[in-house]
Amino acid sequence: MLENWVAPEQQQPLFLDRDGNEGIDARGASWRNADLKEANLSQAKLCRVDLRGADLSNANLEGADLRLARFDWATRWPREFNHVSAGAVGPGARLNGQFFNGADLRGLDLRGASFLGAYLSGADLSGSVLDDVSFVGADLRNASFKGACCKRVRFGTSQLDLADFRGADLENADFETADSIKGADFSYCKNFETMTTILLTRSSDQLDHWNPITRQTTRVSLQNLQGR
Numbered sequence: 001m002l003e004n005w006v007a008p009e010q011q012q013p014l015f016l017d018r019d020g021n022e023g024i025d026a027r028g029a030s031w032r033n034a035d036l037k038e039a040n041l042s043q044a045k046l047c048r049v050d051l052r053g054a055d056l057s058n059a060n061l062e063g064a065d066l067r068l069a070r071f072d073w074a075t076r077w078p079r080e081f082n083h084v085s086a087g088a089v090g091p092g093a094r095l096n097g098q099f100f101n102g103a104d105l106r107g108l109d110l111r112g113a114s115f116l117g118a119y120l121s122g123a124d125l126s127g128s129v130l131d132d133v134s135f136v137g138a139d140l141r142n143a144s145f146k147g148a149c150c151k152r153v154r155f156g157t158s159q160l161d162l163a164d165f166r167g168a169d170l171e172n173a174d175f176e177t178a179d180s181i182k183g184a185d186f187s188y189c190k191n192f193e194t195m196t197t198i199l200l201t202r203s204s205d206q207l208d209h210w211n212p213i214t215r216q217t218t219r220v221s222l223q224n225l226q227g228r
Contacts, residue, residue: 013039037076051075051088061086068100072109089113151191160184162211175199183209187221196225 011026013034023043033053041056043063052072061081071090077083085094091109096116100123107127117137126146134154141161151171155178162183171191175181176198182205186192200207200222207219214221 052090056081068103070108161209162213164211164214165189166214170195180206181218182206183211184218185211185214185216185221186218187214187216187224189225192225196222200226 011024011029013031013036023045024041025045026049027045028048030050031054032050034051035055036059037055037057039056039059041064042060044061045065046069047065047067049066049069051069053074054071055076057076057078059078061078065087066083067087069086069088071077071083071088073091075083075090083090084092087095087098089095089105089108089110091111091113093110093113095118096114097118098115099119100115101119102122103120103124105123105125105128108125109129110125110133111129111131112133113130114134115138116134118135119139120135120143121139122142123140124144125148126144127148128145129149130145130153131149131151132153133150135158136154136156138155138158140155140163141159142163143160144164145168146164147167148165149169150165150173151169153170153173155173155175157177157179159179160175160181163181163185165184165186167188167190169190170186173192173195175195181199181202186196186199200219207222208217210217
C-alpha cells in the first residue's frame with residue numbers, strides 16, 4: 001500500500017525482516033556502522049548504499065545489487081562473499097571496465113583499487129585516498145581529483161583531458177604514458193616536481209589547451225609548479 005511506502009534512501013536496517021522480505025529496495029541509504037550480520041538481503045537493491053563500518057558477517061547477499069555501494073576496511077562481509085568484485089567501491093575493489101561516468105566518489109578510501117579500462121568521465125574523486133590505484137586505460141576526462149591523495153597511482157594510457165588535479169598529492173604517480181592531458185590542471189599539486197618536467201615535453205595541443213573551469217592552460221599549471 002502507498003501509505004506504507006518508504007523511499008529507498010530512507011530505508012533503515014531496523015525495518016528489515018530477517019526471516020524474509022527479499023528484494024528490499026534501499027538504494028542510496030546510509031547504513032554506516034549498522035548491524036546487518038543476520039539480515040536477509042537476497043536480491044536487494046543496494047546500489048549506492050553506505051556500508052562503511054557495517055557488519056554483514058552472516059548476511060544473505062545472494063543476487064544483491066551492490067553497484068557503487070561504499071565500504072571500508074571496517075566493513076565485515078560474509079566469509080565466502082567476494083566483495084571486491086561485487087561492484088561496490090572501497091579499498092582493494094576490482095572495478096575494471098565498469099561505468100562510473102559522473103559518479104560521486106568523494107572522500108572515499110579506495111587504496112589499492114583497480115579501475116583498468118573503467119569509464120570515469122566526469123566522476124568526482126575529490127578528497128579520496130587513491131594510493132596505489134590503477135587507472136590504466138581508463139577514461140578520466142573531466143574527472144576531479146581535487147585534494148585527493150594519489151601516491152603511486154598509475155595513469156598509463158588513460159585519457160585525462162580537462163581532469164582537475166588541483167591540490168592533489170601526486171607523489172610517485174605515473175603520468176608518463178598517459179594518452180592525453182589536454183586541458184588538465186595540476187595547480188598546487190604536491191610532490192610532482194620530476195613528473196612536471198616530463199609532462200612539459202608534451203605537444204602544444206595538449207599543453208596549451210584552455211580549461212574553461214579553472215581558466216588556465218595545462219602548461220601554465222605545470223610551469224607554476226616549477227616556479228614555487
